[in-house]
Amino acid sequence: MSVSPFDVTGRVALVTGAAAGLGFAMAKTLSDHGAKVACLDTDADALARCEALDNTLTIPADVTDAQAMSAAVDQIVDRWGALDICVANAGVSDRPGDLLHDTAPAEWARVTRVNLDGVYNTLHPALAQMIAQGHGKVITVASMWGHVGPAGLFPRPAYAASKGAVVNLTRELGVQYAPHNIQVNALCPGFFRTEGRPRTEEAAAAMAAYTPAGRIAQADEIAGALLMLASRASDFMSGSSVVIDGGVLAR
Numbered sequence: 296m297s298v299s300p301f302d303v304t305g306r307v308a309l310v311t312g313a314a315a316g317l318g319f320a321m322a323k324t325l326s327d328h329g330a331k332v333a334c335l336d337t338d339a340d341a342l343a344r345c346e347a348l349d350n351t352l353t354i355p356a357d358v359t360d361a362q363a364m365s366a367a368v369d370q371i372v373d374r375w376g377a378l379d380i381c382v383a384n385a386g387v388s389d390r391p392g393d394l395l396h397d398t399a400p401a402e403w404a405r406v407t408r409v410n411l412d413g414v415y416n417t418l419h420p421a422l423a424q425m426i427a428q429g430h431g432k433v434i435t436v437a438s439m440w441g442h443v444g445p446a447g448l449f450p451r452p453a454y455a456a457s458k459g460a461v462v463n464l465t466r467e468l469g470v471q472y473a474p475h476n477i478q479v480n481a482l483c484p485g486f487f488r489t490e491g492r493p494r495t496e497e498a499a500a501a502m503a504a505y506t507p508a509g510r511i512a513q514a515d516e517i518a519g520a521l522l523m524l525a526s527r528a529s530d531f532m533s534g535s536s537v538v539i540d541g542g543v544l545a546r
């Protein structure tokens with residue numbers, strides 16, 4: 296039988312923000328498909344659920360801490376000898392509804408530190424390892440709001456700024472690292488249901504109404520696109536955004 300182009304068996308992965316939501320769904324997908332998965336999150340208690348997955352290592356750490364992220368990559372390489380797949384997923388949002396002049400400097404900094412600086416802190420040591428080993432798959436998790444402004448539904452200026460930056464950083468890294476056999480691509484989700492979100496059924500209904508598919512997605516619907524970007528299926532993809540949004544951006 297031929298090997299699936301989406302095969303990730305035996306691959307070593309890091310997923311940040313793995314204790315909940317899309318991060319957990321992606322860690323589980325990789326584990327279910329035979330990868331070894333380092334699950335990193337600030338929430339040490341919540342990380343315990345990742346221990347129930349096969350072949351996992353849990354790392355309580357904060358993506359805003361550059362030293363901790365460097366140590367995390369060292370720990371993974373010490374344990375498993377490589378880092379084949381890096382999913383920079385950890386992210387936070389500013390309060391929906393705030394216009395820029397209502398967004399306090401501390402709130403702006405809180406969001407951009409995780410969503411943008413956190414991606415740098417994750418990819419800086421990960422890409423150094425991938426260059427040394429001669430291959431790698433980097434998957435940034437941006438958003439459909441990295442491509443258009445969310446204000447029509449939920450004004451969130453720091454989120455929009457940071458996700459737009461991640462989309463363009465992904466393009467830049469796609470170009471920088473394609474010659475090194477390292478593919479860097481972005482996942483850009485639309486509305487997905489996770490443990491804490493949407494916060495109200497009213498919000499869920501508004502999101503569904505905004506989405507041409509007429510519904511919001513379940514967290515595990517990220518799995519197929521993730522496996523594509525994590526496997527040889529994406530060997531000729533660099534700097535792309537894979538948008539999974541039920542048609543919002545196509546309208």
Ligand SMILES: NC(=O)c1ccc[n+]([C@@H]2O[C@H](COP(=O)([O-])OP(=O)(O)OC[C@H]3O[C@@H](n4cnc5c(N)ncnc54)[C@H](O)[C@@H]3O)[C@@H](O)[C@H]2O)c1
Binds near residue numbers: 489
């Ligand atoms: N859920 C959606 O509809 C949606 C849509 C578009 C994009 N996204 C993006 O997907 C990613 C995951 O979103 P989610 O909805 O699953 O979020 P979530 O809030 O459900 O989970 C995020 C996880 O990241 C962890 N985390 C937060 N800050 C961290 C830090 N500094 N260091 C390490 N871990 C940290 C949290 O503890 C949590 O476990 C985010 O980047 C988000 O912007 C989500």
